[in-house]
Amino acid sequence: MTSSPSLKDSPTKGPWRVALHSLSRNVSAMLSLCLLLVMTIACLLAPFYAHTIAHTDPFTSNVAGTLILNGQKVDIMQPNDNPLHLGLSPIGPTWQRTYFLGADSQGRDVAARLLYGGRNSLFISSCAALLCLVLATFIGIMAGFSGKIVDTILSQLMDIMWAVPIYLLAISLSVVTVSSGLHIGPFVIESNNLLIPIMIIALVYVPYASRPIRGRVITLRQSDFVMAAHCLGIPRWRIIVQDILPHITITLVVLAPLIMAMSLLAESALSFLSIGVQAPAASWGTIIQDGEGLIYTRPMVAIAPGLAIVLVVLALNTLGDALRDALDQRDTSHVETP
């Protein structure tokens, strides 16, 4: 997919423009980008959908409620059509404005919750990816640029984090914060604050992201222009800001969608285990969890958010692949342990 600038072009295009050009010709990447945009906009319009189109409140239990369906008044909780299951089950997908995807076990509109949940899922995963990259850049530069001792300490630290399965680490961190929140000095972060899952997810992926960054920084440190800057007596922080940072932005841009994809999966897994986003707030993971109990009677409750996750993660992965091809970074984002 890489296009080399043709010889006729003069002056030569910069690497970003070349990459952008080849990216814009990549159909699947553009489709993914469109999908992500549509999803984001749809989720941002969640309040509009809930109040204006569906006329439901997706956050309060509505077990005793009714809705008008084809001119008839229908209970939201209906007698079971499956003789094997006892009790009432929520109404299935109406495919109309209200309760488009049906109701969950508390009589709440699944479609509206899906949009609200998408807001949280997308917000958490993008913030987590951003925070993770910031931390990883900091650690990667520290480790790659500061020489032996700092590098050894940081790499060992990353190895230690690496030795715990990512999901177990995230779960452990969530368990201790989910009941009482986080107290850092005078600051208290409540357990229902979205900052907690954001910080946890960002933290667990730092080793993953910092490894390729460190590798890149080490290569850069030995390059001629950094050597030259050293010889000119330019202070280290200026070398880092002016010479190193611009060169690792490519690595960062390639990593960003991939990390966001992983963060989204991690967030949904944590929420599915009910240690991520806390009720009554929703995320795609919590809706799947709500739907787990209804899986045989009202499968749509669990299927719809899962499909949303698959689509977004697929789009992000496709975009990440396309970016890697366009920026030709295949080698640096798959750096293995030396």
Add this chain to the structure above:
Amino acid sequence: MILTLFYRISQMLFVLFGVSVLVFAIFFATPGADPTARIAGRNAAPQTLEKVRKEYGFDRPLPVQYAIMMKKLFITQDLTSYADRGERVVPEIFRAAPITLSLVGGAALIWTVTSITMGFIAAIFKDTWIDRTLMSLGLIGISIPVFWLGEVVNLITQDRYHNTWLFSWVPGLGYIPFSEDPAGWFKALVFPWCVLAVLFIGIYSRILRADLVAIAREDFMRTARAKGLSPSRILLWHGLRMAMITFISLFGLDFAQLVGGGALLTEVVFGLPGVGRLTYQALSSMDLPLIMATVMYSAVFVVMASAVVDVLYLFLDPRVRESHKKL
């Protein structure tokens, strides 16, 4: 060689020590996460809190608590659960381990065979529709949340199509021990295996293809081609062997992570009482010693696996062997 081995073992021990400190710190030293309050319950009376603190030893300094915990976990192995008083944690993990091992082992077999086949075929048909289709399938596999896939598979095999000839043989959710009923064991695990394998088929086939394509440009491949061997034969005998190096290093770590409880979501969805589900149950009851023990247990697996992988490297890649001789 002995020096390398010694260095490796000491590094292993260091990482294990680090993990234990990290895990301990997460559970007992996170700001605001006081284990006393958790055991005594919310809004407990100050006297109760004081009593619990004394009884569980939370009033001692953290390093002492850490040492006691480690002693109970590794040396005397009599660490008891907070939720079920008196229930020992270590034997509980060893009871659950075979279940996780049969889940992960079967899945590993499936994903190894499938991903090697997929990656190899994609590399042979590089840049054709076959390649693109296989790699897109792999990408989809990476993008599916495993717990959701499990739910959907359950919906299909346990409910919607359970009464058709296709899925009527699928037993209900849960585990059937191999010693009791080997056929039942196999039937109960077929779908969990496949569901767990999907993600790894995606990852491995894509990495294998990329490796094979990169290796095809190497000098020794060109030499083999110049000798007159056919391209697919070269890719199979020379390329695949080189690609297996990355494959094995990834496989070792992933396998160890899964055996160590990384298969938690699959186990929860399919109701398999393995190590992961044990962790999950410990989560619901906030049973710190049990969670701590399972996380430590998985770290031991991961660290050992990475050491084994390093040794395998020496056998597989002559270049690594040479560089070790120079050390």
